[in-house]
Each structure stands twice: as C-alpha cells, then as structure tokens.
Amino acid sequence: MIVILDIPNYKSLSFDVCDLQPLADLELQVQRRLSGVLPLANTYLTGRHGISASEVLSHSTLPWLSLRHRILGGKGGFGSTLRAQGSRTKDNKPANYDNCRDLYGRRLKTLKDAKTIVEKVELDEKARVEAKERRRKKIAEGLAERPVKKYRFNDVEYEKESEELREAAKMAANRAAKREKEKKDREAETDKDGGDGGMMVPLFDGELDELSSSSSSSSESDNDEVGGDGHSSD
Known part of the structure; x- marks a missing residue:
C-alpha cells in the first residue's frame, strides 16, 4: 500500500507499507527515514481534517496522512470564553439597517433623515411660539401697574x-406774614391821614424836578393874574 505523508517542512513523501499492519509499518519507516532530520519524540500521525490515521488507512485506497508536532497547551476553556464574549458583543452592538431599502426602493437612512428634519422643523416652530409668548408676557408685566412698596424709616435723630x-x-x-400785614396797615393809615390834598412824595429824582418846575410855573401864573387885576382896578 502506498501512503503519502506530509511532513512539517511542507514536503510530502510516499511510503510503501504493509497491508496487514500499515500504521505500525509506517511509523517504523518514518522513524528510520526521518530520525536524523526531525525530532520525532513529540510527533504523531493523523489524517487530514482531523480524521484519525487508522481510519484513513482502513477506508482509503490512497491514504494521505500528516506528521505533526505535539504542542503544549493551556488549561483549556478559552474557546468557550471567546464564544461567549463574541455573543455578548454581538448582542450589545446595535443593528445597522440604514443601507437597506423598503418595499418602495427607498433607503431607510433617507427616510430617517427626512423624519429628523421634520421633527427639527416642528421643534423650531414650537420654540418660536414659546419665545413669542414669553415676550408678550414680559411686555404685559412691564405695562402692568406695580404695587407701591412701603418702606419703614426709623431714624430718630x-x-x-x-x-x-x-x-x-x-x-x-x-x-x-406779620411784618407784611403791619406794613400794609401803616400804609393804609398814612393814606387815610393825608387825604387827597397831601403832598405826593416822588420816587425818583426826575419826578422831583418835574414837580418843582410845575410848582414854579403855577406860582408865576398866579402872580400874573394878581397883577392884571390891579391894573384893571386902577
């Protein structure tokens, strides 16, 4: 039986083994041919894709095996941990369907943006109405008559x-007021005692000169009248 074997240096070798005990004969030939090339202490034979070597040799007309090194592993359980972590991450991540289309061929992102714009316009209109109402209330409060504040002043001094x-x-x-009244009373008594024939007291010098000239002219006219009367009597 011809067996093809993959070795770790990425080469393939063929072995002619016994049909009765193919696996034992193959291990013996590998030990003989590759002992000086590879350390075979930690190696094992296996079939491709995880199939056991004995099963491949018993059911395949042209068996193809692999020679692999044994690798030291950890305590195990990391695979389940990674799978659990991946499932949690997948559950927490929101699904993004923005690039999908609806039955009318419109993208969901376009519909979402249009909805956002409509909501923003409505909010702006509502904010504008509220601002107008606040201004109206403020004007009304400013025009309203404010109550008079009472202050208590307590300063004895x-x-x-x-x-x-x-x-x-x-x-x-x-x-x-008393002095003014006394002055008016004196003026009234003075006017009452003097009568209409009393001398007028001038207030300014010019009036005094006019008064003197008028008195002298009146005396001269009286003398002329007296002289005329004397001549006429003679």
Missing part, C-alpha cells in the same frame, strides 16, 4: 432735625 426745621420754617413764614 433725622426725624428730630426735620421737625425742628419745619418749626423754624413755619415761624419764619409767620414773622414774614
């Missing part, structure tokens, strides 16, 4: 000084 100033102003006003 200031109140005392204010009272004294009010009393002094009141007394000064009374004195001024």
Whole structure:
C-alpha cells in the first residue's frame, strides 16, 4: 500500500507499507527515514481534517496522512470564553439597517433623515411660539401697574432735625406774614391821614424836578393874574 505523508517542512513523501499492519509499518519507516532530520519524540500521525490515521488507512485506497508536532497547551476553556464574549458583543452592538431599502426602493437612512428634519422643523416652530409668548408676557408685566412698596424709616435723630426745621420754617413764614400785614396797615393809615390834598412824595429824582418846575410855573401864573387885576382896578 502506498501512503503519502506530509511532513512539517511542507514536503510530502510516499511510503510503501504493509497491508496487514500499515500504521505500525509506517511509523517504523518514518522513524528510520526521518530520525536524523526531525525530532520525532513529540510527533504523531493523523489524517487530514482531523480524521484519525487508522481510519484513513482502513477506508482509503490512497491514504494521505500528516506528521505533526505535539504542542503544549493551556488549561483549556478559552474557546468557550471567546464564544461567549463574541455573543455578548454581538448582542450589545446595535443593528445597522440604514443601507437597506423598503418595499418602495427607498433607503431607510433617507427616510430617517427626512423624519429628523421634520421633527427639527416642528421643534423650531414650537420654540418660536414659546419665545413669542414669553415676550408678550414680559411686555404685559412691564405695562402692568406695580404695587407701591412701603418702606419703614426709623431714624430718630433725622426725624428730630426735620421737625425742628419745619418749626423754624413755619415761624419764619409767620414773622414774614406779620411784618407784611403791619406794613400794609401803616400804609393804609398814612393814606387815610393825608387825604387827597397831601403832598405826593416822588420816587425818583426826575419826578422831583418835574414837580418843582410845575410848582414854579403855577406860582408865576398866579402872580400874573394878581397883577392884571390891579391894573384893571386902577
């Protein structure tokens, strides 16, 4: 039986083994031919794709085996851990269907963007109406009559000084009114005593000169009249 064997240096060798005990004969020939080329202490024979060597030799007309090194492994369980982590990551990751299309051939991303624009326009309109309402309320509050605030002033010294100033102003006003009344009374008595024939007291020098000239002219006219009367009597 001819057996083809893949060795770790990426080469393939053919072996002519016994049909009765092919696996034992193959191991013996490999040990004889490759002992000086490869360390065979940690190697084993296996079929391709994970099939055992004995099964390949018993069911295949042209068996093809592989010579592999044994690799030291860990405690195991890492595969299940990675699978669990991958499933959790897949579950938490949101599905993206933006590039998919609906029954009318429109992309879902386009529909989503259009919906977002409509919502933004509605929100802007609502915000505009609310801002207008706030301005209206503010104007109404500004035009409304505000209640008068009452302040309590408690300063004894200031109140005392204010009272004294009010009393002094009141007394000064009374004195001024009294003097004015006395002056008017004196003027009234003077006018009553003098009568219509009293001498008029001039207020300015010009009036005094006019008064003197008028009195002198009146005296001269009286003398002329007296002289004329004397001549006529003679």
